[in-house]
Amino acid sequence: MSLTRPLVILLLLALLGFLALQRCAGERPQQLSRSRILMGTVVEISASSADPGRLEAAVTDAFAEMTRIEGLMRPAGEGSDVARLTVSEQGTEVAPETAEVIALGLQVAAASGGAFDMGLGRLKALWGIETETPRVPAPPEIRQALAGAGLGDLRLDGRRVEKAQPALAVDLGAIAKGYAVDRAVEVLRRAGIESAAVNAGGNIRLIGDHGGRPWRIAIQHPREAAGQLAVLELVDTSVSTSGDYERFFEQDGVRYHHILDPRTGYPAGRCQSVTVVTASAALADALSTAAFVLGPEEGLALLQRFPATEGLIVAADGTRHASPGLEARLTWR
């Protein structure tokens, strides 16, 4: 007995050591990053989990969900609610997801006094900023393209969307990417993923933190291609940036970009970039576009009307404006 006791202890120690190793191996999170082109931009999903098999499946499912949302909300194509709405005379019934996006968009439209407008499809097509042949339209063309747009251009009754004017073309370009990010996050969460970042062209949503520390999100400098404006330390939230440097063309020394002011029909001139931090990526997406149109003062005031929503605005003259609640999480570069 006395001889075997050390042996038993040794065996027990070895077993404990083995179990501890197993635990470490089992709990060491695996990381996976995948990117795809979706909704006209690069979408990147980075996720970590202790279970590599689950990780791969979850990321694949998240991309599939984003592809499904893109199918519903892209401007044209079979199965697109937006395409059906645009060709309809008075409106049509849409999928619950599309109705949810339009409901949120209408809220932002109302809160922003119409600066956010989902009825600018004709105006967007007229400028052609995201095409090979953009051009500055003549004022009468702009007036015509704006006909029917404005507060009240769209109404939602359950799943039915009503258009104020048959000619109105719906465009969810300022909100659909954020919504798709929210859906991807939902899929990842349901699969048990506790740490992830989903980024669709500057519409980012974060699950949890990054290895026990906040995620560090660098915000692009609007006038220095390789430069950073600021770094934000964020946990379990969304951040979206809208800028005049993303999609634009220049003519006679003037920059014409893709965020349009519904009051004038021209690209909004008050900001270089707007970053919004809030819980949902769809709301961050819509608010960053809306605040961009409104400019620094009214833009930050708009953000205050939404719970736990913060922002960072670079005005047209390059001055920087941050909401007070963001200062603690912000390092200027």
Ligand code: ADP
């Ligand atoms: P990005 O698409 O580059 O992320 P935004 O989220 O700011 O940028 O969305 C810009 C897009 O939103 C435009 O390409 C257009 O489709 C649409 N849009 C432009 N101006 C407005 C506006 N005032 N209100 C709502 N949507 C707009």
Ligand code: MG
């Ligand atoms: Mg947007």
